[in-house]
Amino acid sequence: MATIQRKRLMPKSAFLVKKYRRGIRVSFTAICILLTLLFIMHVPSSTTKENISLNTGTETDGLNAFSGSSRSDYLLPFTDKSQHVIHPKDDGIKENAVMITLARNSDLWNLVNSIRHVEDRFNHKYHYDWVFLNDDDFTDEFKRVTSNLVSGKAKYGKIPKEQFSIPSWIDQDKLATTLKNMRDNNVIYGDSVPYRHMCRFQAGLFYRHPLLQQYNWYWRVDTDITIFCDIQYDLFKFLRVNNKMYGFILSVSEYEATIPTLWSTTRKFMKEYPHLVHKNNLMDYISDDNGENYNLCHFWSNFEIGSLDLWRSEAYDKYFEYLDQSGGFYYERWGDAPVHSIAAALFLDRSQIHFFDGLGFHHPDFLSCPVEEDIRLQNHCTCNPTRDVTWGASYFCTRKFFLTQNYALPPGV
Structure with missing residues (x-):
């Protein structure tokens, strides 16, 4: 009874402040959910555990931008270029x-x-x-x-x-x-x-x-x-x-x-x-x-x-x-x-x-x-x-x- 009575006696201004705070929390939660969905939609579906292990750290153009299966943008050492060799892409087939x-x-x-x-x-x-x-x-x-x-x-x-x-x-x-x-x-x-x-x-x-x-x-x-x-x-x-x-x-x-x-x-x-x-x-x-x-x-x-x-x-x-x-x-x-x-x-x-x-x-x-x-x-x-x-x-x-x-x-x- 005392609790109900306190609610009835709560000033109108305090009630409005409480309602405003609740609205902020709901809006913030909705924004977080929306950002999460956008992030998930942006991440390529082909990302794998191996790719993640190869791309640890902050991504920098030309350094961590290559995937575990494609070496098209892999930086070759200067010496490899001098020797005129190619780096084959991994095709999943092991050598003997x-x-x-x-x-x-x-x-x-x-x-x-x-x-x-x-x-x-x-x-x-x-x-x-x-x-x-x-x-x-x-x-x-x-x-x-x-x-x-x-x-x-x-x-x-x-x-x-x-x-x-x-x-x-x-x-x-x-x-x-x-x-x-x-x-x-x-x-x-x-x-x-x-x-x-x-x-x-x-x-x-x-x-x-x-x-x-x-x-x-x-x-x-x-x-x-x-x-x-x-x-x-x-x-x-x-x-x-x-x-x-x-x-x-x-x-x-x-x-x-x-x-x-x-x-x-x-x-x-x-x-x-x-x-x-x-x-x-x-x-x-x-x-x-x-x-x-x-x-x-x-x-x-x-x-x-x-x-x-x-x-x-x-x-x-x-x-x-x-x-x-x-x-x-x-x-x-x-x-x-x-x-x-x-x-x-x-x-x-x-x-x-x-x-x-x-x-x-x-x-x-x-x-x-x-x-x-x-x-x-x-x-x-x-x-x-x-x-x-x-x-x-x-x-x-x-x-x-x-x-x-x-x-x-x-x-x-």
């Missing part, structure tokens, strides 16, 4: 490709970071398989952790003992002398036999593993790499469409003390098998005097992506067997990187080798970071461009690669 990692069980907690970088920056969109190889049995923990991180199928293989041990034709006394001499001269990994096993396996045996026979393309992922930028296109499709067989990010000079006879052995091979050397080869990248000497330039294989058919070819099969029988992987300390680089330069058409830019990459102790700020922003790169070593003029060879290919260098390089 795989990630490959050589690892031991003790590498697990370094490897998880590499896997996350590759998955977050690239493979979560494509779900390519991942093959892990080890000279021992993988532990259950290794399999549980890594299979939970990869978006494709995880496969685990053991390397045959004969592929990860000293070959029967190696003179053990000569090897022991080499190990001592290299240790005394502080040659990096010079006294390590396991490192020699790894180099020999990566050079000519990894692609022979049964788990890899079904694939055509591969990306070698090492246990301690970083990918700094979003990769906005399918790297494997890019290689196929542009007829590329081998791709790299960094190019450096090899330690001469590890390969004193690699080039002389290669020259003997070329003399015996001249028909296997491609007529349009890239000899001028690896030699400054028309093949008389090796200038030590090679593609750093800590990032290596390409066609498995290159290594399965007659030319490379014969070349690796020739090198292997010479004993240089053990009597010296031949790395897989110079061996692969020399082979790619000699056996491929020079146009089939590609320099990848815009990805951002680190493997101790070298770092690649795109020189163009708009590319770094577009690809959400987290690298410091002042630490980039790609275009160094002395120890690094990317500049040499561009000059021999008649590609224009990026502005400011």
